[in-house]
Amino acid sequence: MTDTTVQTATKPDMMRFIKANIRDYALLLSLLAIMVFFQFTTGGTLFKPINMTNLILQNSYIVIMALGMLLIIVAGHIDLSVGSVSGFVGAVAAVMMVNWKLDPFLAVIACLALGAVIGGAQGYLVAYYKIPAFIVTLAGMLVFKGLALTVLGGASVGPFPKEFQLLSSGFVPDFTASSFNWLAILIGSAVTAAIIFFNFKERRNQQEHGLAEEPDVIFYGRNLLIAVAFLGFSYLMASYKGLPNVLIVMFTLIALFVFITTRTTFGRRVYAMGGNEKAAKLSGINTERMTFMIFVIMGTLAALAGLIFAARLNVATPKAGLGFELEVIAACFIGGAAVTGGVGKIIGAVIGAFIIGVMNNGMSILGVGIDLQQVIKGAVLMLAVFLDVYYKNKG
C-alpha cells in the first residue's frame, strides 16, 4: 500500500515518503532503465518514431487484457483462458466478416458480446459454484483453443475488410496537410495539460485538508516527468504517421480502468473482496455478483484484444492468442499485484506490460534468440516478485 503514511504530519518527510512509495518508483525507474539500456544497445533504434509506433501496436492487446486481469488478480482469482478466448473471438470475427460478409461494425459488436458471454460463463462457475478460477479457466483455455481450430477449419481465414483493418493499422487523420502530424501534438498537449491540471487540483484539495504528504520537489518533478514523457511521445508519434487508432482505444481504456479502480464503489469492492472476502461478504457486498462481473469484463477485453490482434495480422490463424495469458499475467505481477489478492494497481500492470513489451522489442532488434528471450523474461518476472516478497518480509 502506498498511502499508509501519517495524515497528521505537517512537514512532509522526503525520505519517508520515498520509502513508502518505493514500489511505484522502482517500477517506473525499471521501465526507464530498460528503455535507456535498449536505446543504447540498439544504437538508437528503440526510440525511432516507427519503432515506437510498432511498440504500441504490438503491445496494445497485452495492455488491454492486463487491465481486466488486474481486476481478476486483485479479486483473488486468475484467468488462464484469455489467450485462447482472444484467439477464438478473432477466428469468429474472421468467419463473420470474411465468410459471411457481415458488416464489420456489427461483427465487432457481436464479437465483444461473445467475449462477455464467455467471460460470464466462466465467471458464473467461479462465483456461484465456487470452482477455483484456475480450474475453470484452464478448462476454458483448452476448450476455446480447440473451438478456434474448429471454427477456422484448421486453416487461416482472411483478409479482413478495409474498415476492420483500420482498428489496428489506422491512424487518426490529421487536419493539416503537412507530413508532420500536428493533431498528435495537439492531443498530446491536451492530455498532458489535463493530467497536470487534475494533479494540481488534487494536490490543492489535499493541502486544504492537511493531507498533502508528497514533498514539493517530488510532486513538481513527477509532473515535469509526465509532461516530458507525454510531449516527447506525441512528438515521436507526430513525426511518423500520427496517433494509431489503437493508441486512442488503449489510452481511453487505461483512463477508464484507473477511474474504476480508484474512484468507484465497484473498484473499492473488488479490492475489499480480494483483501478479505469473508469480511466483504459480511459487510453486505455481493461477492458472487462482483466475481461474475469482473469475469464478464475480462471476457470482453479478451475479445477486444483478439479483434485488435486479428486486425493487425489481417488474418485469423488457429495459433492466434497462443501464450498471451502468460504475458498478461506476468505484466500484472511485475506491476506489483499480489497473488493473494487485494493489492495491485492499473498503472502498475500497464507499466509491467510495457516492461515486457520493450524487452520483447529490444531483444528482437538485437537479434536475441527466442529461446534466450524466454529465459530473460522469466528471470525478470521472478526478480520482480522476489523483490516484492523480500521487501515485504523485511517490513
Added chain:
Amino acid sequence: MQPILEMRGITKTFPGVKALTDVNLSVMPGEIHAVVGENGAGKSTLMKVLSGVYPHGSYDGQIFFEGTERKFGSIKDSEDTGIIIIHQELALVPLLSIAENIFLGHETARHGVIDWFVAFRRTQELLKKVGLKDHPNTLITNIGTGKQQLVEIAKALNKSVKLLILDEPTSSLNETDSNALLELLKGFRAQGISSILITHKLNEVMKVADRITVIRDGKTVDMLDVTTGEVDEDRIIKAMVGRELTDRYPPRHAKVLDTIFEVKDWNVYHPLHAERQMIKNVSFHVKKGEVVGIAGLMGAGRTELAMSIFGRAYGQKISGEVKLHGKAVDVSTIPKAMDAGLAYATEDRKTYGLVLIDHIKHNVTLANLEGVSSRGVVNDLNELTVANKYRKDLAIRCSGVFQTTVNLSGGNQQKVVLSKWLFSGPEVLILDEPTRGIDVGAKYEIYGIINKLAEEGKAVIVISSEMPELLGISDRIYVMNDGRFVAEMPAKEASQEKIMRAIMKSWEN
C-alpha cells in the same frame, strides 16, 4: 506419594495482559484431575504452558514431571515425556483413515517405507482399548465426533501416554458418547494413567474427578478434594465466579421503550451436517433503547444464532420469523438484512470483520459505500470526513485514518468494526463478543459506546462469554445452551450463579 506433575508459580504475560499469575497445579499418579473456570480464566493458557506450545523461557515458574524439572521447548518435547493433549478442535485429517491418522508423524516405517500390516494390527489393538469397533481403514470424515474423540485418545495411547489432557472433550458429544468417554478415563485411572479434564460440565466433574483445581482471572483460587464427599456443584460454581464486581461499568441512562425487534421459532441446521440442529426453536425480542445480553458457554450456539439471523450467513434449512416494528422482514441475504436495519459485528475481527491490509478509512465505509458516493463514484472528501468523525467519536487511537488496520491494537480494531456498522445506520445491532481480547481500559470505552447506542434508541444485542460484563451492561439477559434459550432474566435479578445454574440444569434435562 509423589505427584506425577507439579506446576509451581506459573506466570504468563502477553503484551498488555497478565494471563496467569502464580498458578499452581499438582496431579497425582492415577488421578483424574479436573480444571474448571470461566471462559478466559486461563485454563487453556495453562495447558499450553504445560504442553510446550509456549516454550520454556516464555513464562515464569517451574514444571516438574515424574520428579524432574522439565523445560519443554515444543509440543514434541512434552509428548516425548508422555504428556499428551487432546484439543477441543480435533487435530485429525478428515480424508485419511483411522490408521493413517493414528500413525501420522510416527509412521511404522523402515527407510521411509510404511509397513501397513504393523500399523493395521497396532491400530486394531488401540481401537479395542478405547472401545471402538470400526475398521482401521475407515475414513475419519465418515465417523461421528464421539468416535473421532476416541481415535484421538487411541492416538495418544500409541505414544505411550502417562498424562492425558482433555480440553472440553464432551462439548460436542451426546449423552451416551460422553458417558462412554468418562468410563474410559476411569479405566485409564485403574491402569495408572493420569488425566487432566478441562470442562464446563460440573456434573461430569462430580462423576469422575478425584480433585478439582479452580482457576479464576488467571489465578488458582481453590483446590477441592472430591473424594472427601464435601464438595458439590454449588461449591464449585461459587469458587468459579466468586469475584467481586470490581470491573467498572459506565453509568446507563437509556430509556427502554417498545419492542422493535422480534425473532420467532428460529431453527437452524449445521451447514455441512444437515441432520445436526444447531439452533432449536429460539424466540426472543429486543426493545428500543434496550441492551439485551445473550449468555452461554462456548459452543452454545450464540454466534450461529446471530449469523443465521444476519442474512443467513450461517447454516442451512433455516426457518422462523424476524419482525421489525411488528412487521415481518426479509433477512434472507446479508444486503437484505442490512436494508431491514440489522448490523452484526463479528466475534472474529481479523477473519470476518476487517480488511486488514487496508486502512481505517476504507474499512469504516465498507458496509455503506453508497453513503459517501454518488452514482457509483466515491467522494474521497466525504469519505475522509466520515472516517475522521468516527475516529473522533469512538476515540480510535491511530496515527491517522490512513493507518493500516493490521497495525492497530485489538481495542482500536474493534472500534473500527463498530464504526463500520454505525455508519451503516442500523436499528438493531448484534455485537458478538465485542470486548474479546481487549484490555480493561478499552473495554470501558466499548461499554460507553454501547450505552450511547441504546440512548440513541437503538436495540442492542450483546453476545458475551464474560458474565460480569453482561450483568454490568445489559437490561435483560437470555441464557443459551445447546442451541436453546434456557432462561431469561432481568439483569437486575441475574447473577453469575443463576446463569451458571440455568446452564447446568439444562444439561441435566
